[in-house]
Amino acid sequence: MKKIFIFLMMVIVSLCAADSESVDNKKVVDSEWDSNIFSTYEIEGVNEAKIYLATTQDGGFLFGGFESPIEGRSRCNPVNKEIKNLARKDLPKEVHILCGDFLNGNFKEGRFESIILKNGKIVVPTLHTQFTTKQINMRYDLSKKIGMSYTAICSPNQEIQEVLNRFYNMSFSCENMRERFIPILKQGLNTNTSTQEEEYHQITISNSISYFDGKTLVVQEGSNVYNGGAHGKSAENATIFDYQGNRIDIESLMDKESPVLKEKLWNIYLQKYKPFIQATEFNISTTLTLEYDGIGFIYQPYEIQPYSSGIPHLVLPFKDAKLFFKGTVAVQYLFE
Numbered sequence: 508m509k510k511i512f513i514f515l516m517m518v519i520v521s522l523c524a525a526d527s528e529s530v531d532n533k534k535v536v537d538s539e540w541d542s543n544i545f546s547t548y549e550i551e552g553v554n555e556a557k558i559y560l561a562t563t564q565d566g567g568f569l570f571g572g573f574e575s576p577i578e579g580r581s582r583c584n585p586v587n588k589e590i591k592n593l594a595r596k597d598l599p600k601e602v603h604i605l606c607g608d609f610l611n612g613n614f615k616e617g618r619f620e621s622i623i624l625k626n627g628k629i630v631v632p633t634l635h636t637q638f639t640t641k642q643i644n645m646r647y648d649l650s651k652k653i654g655m656s657y658t659a660i661c662s663p664n665q666e667i668q669e670v671l672n673r674f675y676n677m678s679f680s681c682e683n684m685r686e687r688f689i690p691i692l693k694q695g696l697n698t699n700t701s702t703q704e705e706e707y708h709q710i711t712i713s714n715s716i717s718y719f720d721g722k723t724l725v726v727q728e729g730s731n732v733y734n735g736g737a738h739g740k741s742a743e744n745a746t747i748f749d750y751q752g753n754r755i756d757i758e759s760l761m762d763k764e765s766p767v768l769k770e771k772l773w774n775i776y777l778q779k780y781k782p783f784i785q786a787t788e789f790n791i792s793t794t795l796t797l798e799y800d801g802i803g804f805i806y807q808p809y810e811i812q813p814y815s816s817g818i819p820h821l822v823l824p825f826k827d828a829k830l831f832f833k834g835t836v837a838v839q840y841l842f843e
Contacts, residue, residue: 534648534649535646535647535685535689536645536647537643537645537646538643538644540641540642541595541641541643542641543561543563543639543640543716544563544564544637544638544639545559545637545638545639546559546562546618546636547559547560547635547636547720548560548619548633548635549633549635550624550632551631551632553575554576556575556576556578557574557635557720557721558571558573558583558622558632559573559720559799560619561716561719562618563595563617564639567596567599567600568599568600568602569590569598570590571584571604571799573606573610574720574799578625579607580607580800581606581608581799581800582607582798582799582800583606584604584605585603585614586602586604586605586611588602591817592817600616601613601615604619609624610624610625611623619631619632638662638664639662639663639664640660640662640667642658642659642714642715643684643685644657645658645659645685645688647689647692647693647696652706652707652708652709653696653706653707654696654710655695655709655711655712656709656710656711657688657713658712658714658715659675659684659688660714661679661684662681663681666750667724667750669752670748671726674714674746674748695710696708696710706734707734707735708734709731709732709733709739711732711739712728712729712730713728714728715727715729717745717796718796718797718798722749722838723748723749723755723797723837723838725745725746726745727745728743728744728746729742729743730743738814740808741807741814741818742807742808743794743805743807743818744794744805745794745795745796745803745805747797747838749837753837755837756837757802757832757837757838758793760832760833760834760836761793761795761832762832762833763793765791768791768823768831769789769790769791771823771827772821773786776811776821779821780811780812780819783812783813783816784811789811790810792806792810794806796820797838797841800822800824800825801822801823801824801827801828802823802828803820803821804820805818805820806819806821825841826842828842829842
């Protein structure tokens with residue numbers, strides 16, 4: 508399932524010093540630049556409590572999370588509004604948000620107008636820190652049937668850009684991003700496909716930040732390869748970084764052979780989905796990510812659900828997850 512990501516990284520490494528002048532730029536089509544904003548809010552009167560909020564440049568809600576030493580951690584979700592798989596233009600710009608059972612609030616045009624704490628107190632959260640990322644979708648076509656679409660991200664914030672440099676394994680900036688990534692599209696097609704006109708071969712790769720807090724962030728990688736038929740082959744991966752650009756490996760510290768962990772994940776699966784497989788076919792995923800309410804176990808299409816269900820995530824709460832990691836994990840603070 509991770510072959511597309513391994514391939515992508517190999518292509519990027521080989522092209523770090525590529526000469527963009529050798530690429531036919533006329534074949535590359537760009538969409539407009541989009542920006543996402545990642546804001547950290549503090550809550551007055553609540554010691555060390557923070558809200559993490561990701562929004563689009565025009566004020567649409569992407570995702571959010573909450574943390575407090577006393578109340579713990581939870582995801583912030585819009586009430587009665589499903590945002591998964593929505594186009595950017597359809598993301599809610601005004602909606603009521605719930606963060607666990609500790610607070611709820613009114614989200615409007617990219618920010619919390621006010622929040623209500625569990626004790627009924629109404630406060631306006633204070634913006635603490637903020638960074639932005641920019642993303643551009645570039646498309647390169649060899650023919651009507653053979654092409655590659657790549658959505659990559661950069662950041663005007665130097666600290667975040669250094670993390671992205673580590674992720675892509677090359678140095679670039681928002682100013683030279685297009686020139687640096689154009690050769691990847693061309694090489695990706697030439698390396699990974701037959702160029703016969705009658706064969707379909709469409710590659711789609713998309714990167715985004717799917718989680719952030721005061722110490723770590725997660726870069727999500729999504730891919731789809733279409734060679735004709737009803738649908739393509741999709742996959743998802745995630746890479747965890749600290750803000751110094753160090754990759755954080757939690758997979759190797761997890762007890763992947765634990766029958767107790769397997770049973771817990773199986774029960775979470777039964778609560779969330781109509782079973783697609785038998786218990787004897789169920790395995791512990793080794794593709795992990797961070798969620799605001801626990802460790803996310805990522806399953807690829809058909810592993811536990813049909814293709815129509817997308818990429819399933821089973822989230823194990825932090826209080827349970829900490830029992831299945833050996834030694835000290837770099838994200839130990841999430842378990843405390």
